[in-house]
Amino acid sequence: MHLFYTPDITGDTYQLNEEESRHCSKVLRLVEGDRVQLIDGRGGFYTAEITDAHPKRTVLKITEHQQEYSKRNHYLHIAVAPTKNIDRFEWFLEKSTEIGIDEITPLICERSERKDVKIERLNKIITSAVKQSLKAYHPKLNEACSFKNFLDKPAKEKFIAHCMEGDKSTLSDKIKKHGEYTILIGPEGDFSPSEAEQALLKEYIPVSLGSSRLRTETAALQACFEINFLNR
Protein backbone atom coordinates (compact mmCIF):
# COMPACT_ATOMS: atom_id res chain seq x y z
CA MET A 1 0.00 0.00 0.00
CA HIS A 2 1.29 3.53 -0.74
CA LEU A 3 2.52 5.53 2.23
CA PHE A 4 2.34 9.27 2.88
CA TYR A 5 4.06 11.30 5.56
CA THR A 6 1.44 13.54 7.17
CA PRO A 7 2.96 15.29 10.20
CA ASP A 8 0.05 17.77 10.48
CA ILE A 9 -2.73 15.18 10.59
CA THR A 10 -5.62 15.77 13.02
CA GLY A 11 -9.15 14.37 13.18
CA ASP A 12 -10.41 11.63 10.88
CA THR A 13 -9.93 13.21 7.46
CA TYR A 14 -6.81 14.57 5.80
CA GLN A 15 -6.17 16.61 2.69
CA LEU A 16 -2.91 15.91 0.88
CA ASN A 17 -0.97 19.00 -0.16
CA GLU A 18 -0.82 19.93 -3.85
CA GLU A 19 2.39 18.05 -4.58
CA GLU A 20 1.23 14.86 -2.88
CA SER A 21 -2.23 15.14 -4.42
CA ARG A 22 -0.68 15.31 -7.86
CA HIS A 23 1.61 12.39 -7.03
CA CYS A 24 -1.36 10.43 -5.72
CA SER A 25 -3.62 10.92 -8.72
CA LYS A 26 -1.20 11.45 -11.64
CA VAL A 27 1.76 9.22 -10.71
CA LEU A 28 0.20 6.52 -8.55
CA ARG A 29 -3.11 6.89 -10.41
CA LEU A 30 -5.09 6.22 -7.26
CA VAL A 31 -8.85 6.78 -7.35
CA GLU A 32 -11.77 7.11 -4.92
CA GLY A 33 -12.00 4.06 -2.69
CA ASP A 34 -8.27 3.19 -2.91
CA ARG A 35 -6.54 2.80 0.42
CA VAL A 36 -3.24 4.35 1.53
CA GLN A 37 -1.14 4.40 4.68
CA LEU A 38 -0.18 7.52 6.61
CA ILE A 39 2.47 8.14 9.27
CA ASP A 40 2.60 11.34 11.29
CA GLY A 41 6.19 11.04 12.55
CA ARG A 42 5.00 11.08 16.18
CA GLY A 43 4.10 7.40 16.41
CA GLY A 44 0.76 7.58 14.61
CA PHE A 45 0.17 5.00 11.91
CA TYR A 46 -3.03 5.27 9.86
CA THR A 47 -4.91 3.51 7.13
CA ALA A 48 -7.06 5.84 5.03
CA GLU A 49 -9.39 5.69 2.06
CA ILE A 50 -9.45 8.21 -0.78
CA THR A 51 -12.82 9.98 -0.73
CA ASP A 52 -11.91 12.65 -3.29
CA ALA A 53 -9.03 11.95 -5.72
CA HIS A 54 -8.79 15.66 -6.64
CA PRO A 55 -5.45 16.23 -8.49
CA LYS A 56 -4.64 19.22 -6.28
CA ARG A 57 -6.63 18.56 -3.08
CA THR A 58 -6.92 14.80 -2.56
CA VAL A 59 -9.04 14.04 0.48
CA LEU A 60 -8.56 10.96 2.64
CA LYS A 61 -10.79 9.45 5.32
CA ILE A 62 -8.98 7.66 8.16
CA THR A 63 -10.30 4.11 8.58
CA GLU A 64 -7.77 2.71 11.06
CA HIS A 65 -5.42 4.39 13.52
CA GLN A 66 -2.64 3.10 15.79
CA GLN A 67 -0.70 5.23 18.26
CA GLU A 68 2.88 4.52 19.37
CA TYR A 69 3.34 2.30 16.34
CA SER A 70 6.52 0.21 16.91
CA LYS A 71 7.59 2.53 19.69
CA ARG A 72 11.29 2.31 20.50
CA ASN A 73 12.37 1.07 23.95
CA HIS A 74 15.22 3.57 24.33
CA TYR A 75 16.22 7.06 23.19
CA LEU A 76 19.33 7.58 21.08
CA HIS A 77 20.79 11.00 20.30
CA ILE A 78 23.93 11.02 18.15
CA ALA A 79 25.85 14.28 17.77
CA VAL A 80 28.23 13.80 14.87
CA ALA A 81 30.51 16.10 12.91
CA PRO A 82 29.16 16.50 9.34
CA THR A 83 31.61 15.00 6.86
CA LYS A 84 33.52 17.12 4.33
CA ASN A 85 31.78 15.11 1.62
CA ILE A 86 28.13 15.66 2.58
CA ASP A 87 27.03 12.44 0.81
CA ARG A 88 28.62 10.50 3.63
CA PHE A 89 26.65 12.42 6.24
CA GLU A 90 23.44 12.02 4.25
CA TRP A 91 24.16 8.33 4.00
CA PHE A 92 24.47 8.16 7.79
CA LEU A 93 21.12 9.93 8.18
CA GLU A 94 19.41 7.42 5.88
CA LYS A 95 20.98 4.35 7.46
CA SER A 96 20.58 5.41 11.09
CA THR A 97 16.91 6.18 10.38
CA GLU A 98 16.47 2.67 8.99
CA ILE A 99 18.28 1.01 11.91
CA GLY A 100 16.77 3.24 14.58
CA ILE A 101 17.66 6.68 15.96
CA ASP A 102 15.69 9.41 17.72
CA GLU A 103 17.74 12.60 17.48
CA ILE A 104 20.72 13.83 15.48
CA THR A 105 22.81 16.97 15.96
CA PRO A 106 25.41 18.07 13.41
CA LEU A 107 28.36 18.81 15.68
CA ILE A 108 30.84 21.51 14.66
CA CYS A 109 34.25 20.67 16.10
CA GLU A 110 37.67 22.30 16.18
CA ARG A 111 38.85 20.12 13.28
CA SER A 112 35.57 20.08 11.32
CA GLU A 113 36.20 20.76 7.65
CA ARG A 114 32.48 21.41 7.17
CA LYS A 115 30.98 24.10 9.38
CA ASP A 116 27.42 24.23 8.04
CA VAL A 117 24.69 21.93 6.74
CA LYS A 118 21.38 22.44 4.90
CA ILE A 119 18.89 21.22 7.49
CA GLU A 120 15.90 21.24 5.12
CA ARG A 121 17.64 19.05 2.55
CA LEU A 122 18.91 16.68 5.24
CA ASN A 123 15.44 16.43 6.76
CA LYS A 124 14.05 15.35 3.38
CA ILE A 125 16.54 12.49 3.35
CA ILE A 126 15.42 11.41 6.81
CA THR A 127 11.75 11.66 5.77
CA SER A 128 12.24 9.44 2.74
CA ALA A 129 14.08 6.88 4.89
CA VAL A 130 11.23 7.08 7.43
CA LYS A 131 8.75 6.25 4.67
CA GLN A 132 10.91 3.60 3.06
CA SER A 133 11.47 1.79 6.35
CA LEU A 134 7.90 2.34 7.57
CA LYS A 135 8.79 4.23 10.74
CA ALA A 136 5.96 6.03 12.53
CA TYR A 137 8.49 8.13 14.44
CA HIS A 138 10.47 10.77 12.52
CA PRO A 139 13.98 11.30 13.95
CA LYS A 140 14.59 14.85 15.10
CA LEU A 141 17.35 16.69 13.25
CA ASN A 142 18.71 19.68 15.16
CA GLU A 143 20.47 22.74 13.80
CA ALA A 144 24.25 22.45 13.72
CA CYS A 145 25.79 23.14 17.13
CA SER A 146 29.33 23.93 18.24
CA PHE A 147 31.04 21.27 20.34
CA LYS A 148 31.38 23.66 23.27
CA ASN A 149 27.71 24.65 23.28
CA PHE A 150 26.63 21.06 22.90
CA LEU A 151 28.49 20.04 26.05
CA ASP A 152 26.41 22.53 28.03
CA LYS A 153 23.15 20.82 27.03
CA PRO A 154 21.62 18.45 29.58
CA ALA A 155 21.91 14.75 28.74
CA LYS A 156 21.57 11.48 30.63
CA GLU A 157 23.93 8.66 29.61
CA LYS A 158 26.77 10.49 27.88
CA PHE A 159 29.50 8.97 25.71
CA ILE A 160 32.26 10.21 23.45
CA ALA A 161 33.94 8.03 20.83
CA HIS A 162 37.34 9.53 20.07
CA CYS A 163 40.37 7.81 18.55
CA MET A 164 43.00 8.96 21.06
CA GLU A 165 44.89 6.63 23.37
CA GLY A 166 43.71 6.15 26.94
CA ASP A 167 41.30 4.12 29.03
CA LYS A 168 38.10 3.44 27.18
CA SER A 169 35.00 1.44 27.98
CA THR A 170 32.61 -0.15 25.52
CA LEU A 171 28.95 0.76 25.21
CA SER A 172 28.00 -2.78 26.27
CA ASP A 173 29.91 -2.32 29.55
CA LYS A 174 28.44 1.06 30.36
CA ILE A 175 24.88 1.48 29.13
CA LYS A 176 21.74 0.78 31.13
CA LYS A 177 19.11 -0.95 29.01
CA HIS A 178 16.20 1.21 27.80
CA GLY A 179 18.11 4.38 28.66
CA GLU A 180 18.53 7.80 27.08
CA TYR A 181 21.91 7.93 25.38
CA THR A 182 23.89 10.78 23.87
CA ILE A 183 26.96 9.82 21.84
CA LEU A 184 29.52 12.21 20.34
CA ILE A 185 31.30 11.28 17.09
CA GLY A 186 34.14 13.46 15.83
CA PRO A 187 35.20 14.74 12.41
CA GLU A 188 37.60 13.15 9.93
CA GLY A 189 40.58 14.43 11.93
CA ASP A 190 39.07 13.26 15.24
CA PHE A 191 38.25 15.46 18.24
CA SER A 192 41.11 17.64 19.48
CA PRO A 193 42.76 16.62 22.79
CA SER A 194 41.22 19.70 24.40
CA GLU A 195 37.74 18.70 23.20
CA ALA A 196 38.26 15.21 24.64
CA GLU A 197 39.24 16.82 27.95
CA GLN A 198 36.26 19.19 28.01
CA ALA A 199 33.94 16.22 27.37
CA LEU A 200 35.54 14.31 30.23
CA LEU A 201 34.94 17.29 32.55
CA LYS A 202 31.28 17.22 31.49
CA GLU A 203 31.19 13.52 32.45
CA TYR A 204 31.12 12.11 28.94
CA ILE A 205 32.50 8.55 29.11
CA PRO A 206 35.12 7.72 26.45
CA VAL A 207 34.12 4.57 24.56
CA SER A 208 35.73 2.44 21.91
CA LEU A 209 33.66 1.22 18.96
CA GLY A 210 35.96 -1.70 18.26
CA SER A 211 39.41 -2.20 16.80
CA SER A 212 38.71 -1.12 13.21
CA ARG A 213 39.68 2.32 11.99
CA LEU A 214 36.30 3.72 10.94
CA ARG A 215 35.33 6.78 8.95
CA THR A 216 33.22 9.37 10.79
CA GLU A 217 29.93 8.22 9.28
CA THR A 218 30.76 4.55 9.81
CA ALA A 219 31.64 5.16 13.47
CA ALA A 220 28.35 6.99 13.96
CA LEU A 221 26.43 4.12 12.39
CA GLN A 222 28.41 1.57 14.43
CA ALA A 223 27.33 3.41 17.61
CA CYS A 224 23.72 3.44 16.36
CA PHE A 225 23.89 -0.27 15.62
CA GLU A 226 25.40 -1.12 19.03
CA ILE A 227 22.80 0.83 21.00
CA ASN A 228 19.91 -0.73 19.08
CA PHE A 229 21.43 -4.19 19.33
CA LEU A 230 22.05 -3.89 23.07
CA ASN A 231 18.44 -2.80 23.59
CA ARG A 232 16.86 -5.70 21.74
Added chain:
Amino acid sequence: MHLFYTPDITGDTYQLNEEESRHCSKVLRLVEGDRVQLIDGRGGFYTAEITDAHPKRTVLKITEHQQEYSKRNHYLHIAVAPTKNIDRFEWFLEKSTEIGIDEITPLICERSERKDVKIERLNKIITSAVKQSLKAYHPKLNEACSFKNFLDKPAKEKFIAHCMEGDKSTLSDKIKKHGEYTILIGPEGDFSPSEAEQALLKEYIPVSLGSSRLRTETAALQACFEINFLNR
Protein backbone atom coordinates in the same frame (compact mmCIF):
# COMPACT_ATOMS: atom_id res chain seq x y z
CA MET B 1 52.61 7.72 6.71
CA HIS B 2 51.46 6.98 3.15
CA LEU B 3 50.12 3.51 2.45
CA PHE B 4 50.39 1.37 -0.68
CA TYR B 5 48.59 -1.84 -1.53
CA THR B 6 51.20 -4.31 -2.80
CA PRO B 7 49.57 -7.74 -3.23
CA ASP B 8 52.51 -9.11 -5.26
CA ILE B 9 55.21 -8.23 -2.71
CA THR B 10 58.00 -10.80 -2.14
CA GLY B 11 61.46 -10.48 -0.62
CA ASP B 12 62.78 -7.32 1.01
CA THR B 13 62.52 -4.84 -1.83
CA TYR B 14 59.53 -3.77 -3.90
CA GLN B 15 59.11 -1.73 -7.07
CA LEU B 16 55.92 0.31 -7.30
CA ASN B 17 54.13 0.08 -10.64
CA GLU B 18 54.20 3.05 -13.00
CA GLU B 19 50.98 4.61 -11.72
CA GLU B 20 51.94 4.31 -8.06
CA SER B 21 55.50 5.48 -8.78
CA ARG B 22 54.12 8.62 -10.41
CA HIS B 23 51.72 9.12 -7.51
CA CYS B 24 54.56 8.61 -5.03
CA SER B 25 56.98 11.08 -6.61
CA LYS B 26 54.74 13.61 -8.38
CA VAL B 27 51.67 13.77 -6.11
CA LEU B 28 53.02 12.86 -2.69
CA ARG B 29 56.44 14.28 -3.62
CA LEU B 30 58.25 11.61 -1.64
CA VAL B 31 62.01 11.31 -2.04
CA GLU B 32 64.82 8.86 -1.21
CA GLY B 33 64.84 8.10 2.50
CA ASP B 34 61.12 8.79 3.03
CA ARG B 35 59.19 5.96 4.65
CA VAL B 36 55.89 4.43 3.53
CA GLN B 37 53.63 1.61 4.66
CA LEU B 38 52.66 -1.39 2.56
CA ILE B 39 49.91 -3.98 2.93
CA ASP B 40 49.76 -7.15 0.84
CA GLY B 41 46.11 -8.03 1.45
CA ARG B 42 47.12 -11.39 2.94
CA GLY B 43 47.90 -10.14 6.43
CA GLY B 44 51.34 -8.70 5.68
CA PHE B 45 51.99 -5.20 6.99
CA TYR B 46 55.29 -3.54 6.06
CA THR B 47 57.25 -0.38 6.64
CA ALA B 48 59.55 0.49 3.77
CA GLU B 49 62.05 3.18 2.81
CA ILE B 50 62.32 4.74 -0.64
CA THR B 51 65.75 3.85 -2.07
CA ASP B 52 65.03 5.14 -5.60
CA ALA B 53 62.27 7.74 -6.10
CA HIS B 54 62.17 7.06 -9.86
CA PRO B 55 58.96 8.64 -11.27
CA LYS B 56 58.10 5.41 -13.14
CA ARG B 57 59.91 2.71 -11.15
CA THR B 58 60.08 3.76 -7.52
CA VAL B 59 62.03 1.22 -5.46
CA LEU B 60 61.34 0.52 -1.80
CA LYS B 61 63.38 -1.38 0.76
CA ILE B 62 61.38 -3.18 3.47
CA THR B 63 62.59 -2.16 6.93
CA GLU B 64 59.90 -3.76 9.10
CA HIS B 65 57.48 -6.60 8.47
CA GLN B 66 54.55 -8.05 10.43
CA GLN B 67 52.53 -11.11 9.40
CA GLU B 68 48.88 -11.72 10.33
CA TYR B 69 48.52 -8.01 11.11
CA SER B 70 45.25 -7.57 13.10
CA LYS B 71 44.12 -11.03 12.05
CA ARG B 72 40.37 -11.53 12.41
CA ASN B 73 39.10 -14.14 14.90
CA HIS B 74 36.31 -15.43 12.64
CA TYR B 75 35.46 -15.78 8.95
CA LEU B 76 32.48 -13.97 7.47
CA HIS B 77 31.16 -14.61 3.98
CA ILE B 78 28.13 -12.57 2.94
CA ALA B 79 26.32 -13.49 -0.27
CA VAL B 80 24.08 -10.58 -1.12
CA ALA B 81 21.96 -9.64 -4.13
CA PRO B 82 23.49 -6.61 -5.88
CA THR B 83 21.13 -3.66 -5.65
CA LYS B 84 19.40 -2.15 -8.69
CA ASN B 85 21.21 1.10 -7.89
CA ILE B 86 24.82 -0.12 -7.83
CA ASP B 87 25.92 2.77 -5.56
CA ARG B 88 24.14 1.04 -2.71
CA PHE B 89 26.02 -2.18 -3.30
CA GLU B 90 29.32 -0.31 -3.61
CA TRP B 91 28.50 1.46 -0.37
CA PHE B 92 28.01 -1.92 1.31
CA LEU B 93 31.40 -3.11 0.01
CA GLU B 94 33.14 -0.05 1.44
CA LYS B 95 31.40 -0.19 4.81
CA SER B 96 31.68 -3.94 5.33
CA THR B 97 35.39 -3.72 4.51
CA GLU B 98 35.82 -1.03 7.17
CA ILE B 99 33.83 -2.98 9.78
CA GLY B 100 35.25 -6.38 8.89
CA ILE B 101 34.37 -9.00 6.28
CA ASP B 102 36.33 -11.79 4.60
CA GLU B 103 34.39 -12.80 1.51
CA ILE B 104 31.55 -11.38 -0.56
CA THR B 105 29.53 -13.03 -3.33
CA PRO B 106 27.08 -11.06 -5.48
CA LEU B 107 24.06 -13.35 -5.39
CA ILE B 108 21.71 -13.44 -8.37
CA CYS B 109 18.21 -14.31 -7.19
CA GLU B 110 14.85 -14.93 -8.80
CA ARG B 111 13.73 -11.36 -8.05
CA SER B 112 17.09 -9.67 -8.66
CA GLU B 113 16.66 -6.58 -10.80
CA ARG B 114 20.41 -6.52 -11.41
CA LYS B 115 21.89 -9.68 -12.89
CA ASP B 116 25.51 -8.61 -13.39
CA VAL B 117 28.24 -6.58 -11.71
CA LYS B 118 31.64 -5.23 -12.76
CA ILE B 119 33.98 -7.16 -10.48
CA GLU B 120 37.08 -5.11 -11.33
CA ARG B 121 35.42 -1.82 -10.44
CA LEU B 122 33.94 -3.26 -7.24
CA ASN B 123 37.33 -4.65 -6.24
CA LYS B 124 38.84 -1.17 -6.57
CA ILE B 125 36.27 0.11 -4.08
CA ILE B 126 37.20 -2.65 -1.65
CA THR B 127 40.92 -1.91 -2.11
CA SER B 128 40.51 1.77 -1.34
CA ALA B 129 38.48 0.91 1.78
CA VAL B 130 41.21 -1.57 2.76
CA LYS B 131 43.80 1.20 2.51
CA GLN B 132 41.62 3.82 4.19
CA SER B 133 40.87 1.57 7.16
CA LEU B 134 44.39 0.12 7.32
CA LYS B 135 43.41 -3.51 6.81
CA ALA B 136 46.19 -5.96 6.03
CA TYR B 137 43.64 -8.49 4.78
CA HIS B 138 41.84 -7.76 1.50
CA PRO B 139 38.28 -9.16 1.43
CA LYS B 140 37.72 -11.64 -1.38
CA LEU B 141 35.10 -10.61 -3.93
CA ASN B 142 33.73 -13.54 -5.94
CA GLU B 143 32.14 -13.48 -9.37
CA ALA B 144 28.36 -13.17 -9.31
CA CYS B 145 26.68 -16.52 -8.62
CA SER B 146 23.11 -17.74 -9.05
CA PHE B 147 21.24 -18.52 -5.86
CA LYS B 148 20.81 -22.17 -6.88
CA ASN B 149 24.52 -22.69 -7.60
CA PHE B 150 25.51 -20.90 -4.43
CA LEU B 151 23.46 -23.30 -2.30
CA ASP B 152 25.54 -26.19 -3.67
CA LYS B 153 28.77 -24.68 -2.36
CA PRO B 154 30.11 -26.09 0.91
CA ALA B 155 29.75 -23.81 3.93
CA LYS B 156 29.90 -24.21 7.71
CA GLU B 157 27.51 -22.04 9.76
CA LYS B 158 24.81 -21.12 7.24
CA PHE B 159 22.15 -18.45 7.63
CA ILE B 160 19.54 -16.80 5.43
CA ALA B 161 17.91 -13.46 6.29
CA HIS B 162 14.59 -13.28 4.45
CA CYS B 163 11.59 -11.11 5.26
CA MET B 164 8.88 -13.77 5.11
CA GLU B 165 6.81 -14.88 8.10
CA GLY B 166 7.82 -17.96 10.04
CA ASP B 167 10.07 -19.14 12.85
CA LYS B 168 13.34 -17.27 12.88
CA SER B 169 16.33 -17.27 15.16
CA THR B 170 18.79 -14.46 15.73
CA LEU B 171 22.49 -14.65 14.93
CA SER B 172 23.27 -14.20 18.63
CA ASP B 173 21.24 -17.33 19.47
CA LYS B 174 22.76 -19.47 16.78
CA ILE B 175 26.38 -18.65 16.06
CA LYS B 176 29.39 -20.29 17.66
CA LYS B 177 32.07 -17.72 18.50
CA HIS B 178 35.10 -17.60 16.18
CA GLY B 179 33.25 -19.60 13.55
CA GLU B 180 33.00 -19.54 9.76
CA TYR B 181 29.72 -17.95 8.79
CA THR B 182 27.88 -17.68 5.49
CA ILE B 183 24.90 -15.35 5.39
CA LEU B 184 22.48 -14.87 2.49
CA ILE B 185 20.83 -11.47 1.94
CA GLY B 186 18.12 -11.13 -0.71
CA PRO B 187 17.27 -8.51 -3.32
CA GLU B 188 14.93 -5.50 -3.00
CA GLY B 189 11.90 -7.77 -3.50
CA ASP B 190 13.21 -10.34 -0.99
CA PHE B 191 13.95 -14.00 -1.73
CA SER B 192 11.11 -15.94 -3.36
CA PRO B 193 9.27 -18.49 -1.17
CA SER B 194 10.83 -21.27 -3.24
CA GLU B 195 14.32 -19.85 -2.66
CA ALA B 196 13.63 -19.74 1.08
CA GLU B 197 12.55 -23.40 0.91
CA GLN B 198 15.60 -24.50 -1.08
CA ALA B 199 17.84 -22.78 1.47
CA LEU B 200 16.07 -24.56 4.30
CA LEU B 201 16.63 -27.92 2.56
CA LYS B 202 20.34 -27.04 2.36
CA GLU B 203 20.27 -26.39 6.12
CA TYR B 204 20.47 -22.62 5.99
CA ILE B 205 18.99 -21.28 9.25
CA PRO B 206 16.47 -18.44 8.81
CA VAL B 207 17.46 -15.46 10.94
CA SER B 208 15.92 -12.12 11.75
CA LEU B 209 18.10 -9.00 11.76
CA GLY B 210 15.74 -7.11 14.06
CA SER B 211 12.35 -5.48 13.75
CA SER B 212 13.25 -2.68 11.33
CA ARG B 213 12.45 -2.94 7.64
CA LEU B 214 15.91 -2.64 6.10
CA ARG B 215 17.06 -2.09 2.54
CA THR B 216 19.15 -4.87 1.01
CA GLU B 217 22.49 -3.14 1.60
CA THR B 218 21.51 -2.11 5.13
CA ALA B 219 20.47 -5.66 6.01
CA ALA B 220 23.80 -6.96 4.69
CA LEU B 221 25.69 -4.40 6.76
CA GLN B 222 23.56 -5.15 9.82
CA ALA B 223 24.54 -8.83 9.50
CA CYS B 224 28.18 -7.76 9.18
CA PHE B 225 27.86 -5.56 12.29
CA GLU B 226 26.25 -8.36 14.31
CA ILE B 227 28.83 -11.02 13.43
CA ASN B 228 31.75 -8.71 14.22
CA PHE B 229 30.12 -7.50 17.41
CA LEU B 230 29.33 -11.02 18.63
CA ASN B 231 32.94 -12.04 18.01
CA ARG B 232 34.52 -9.22 20.00
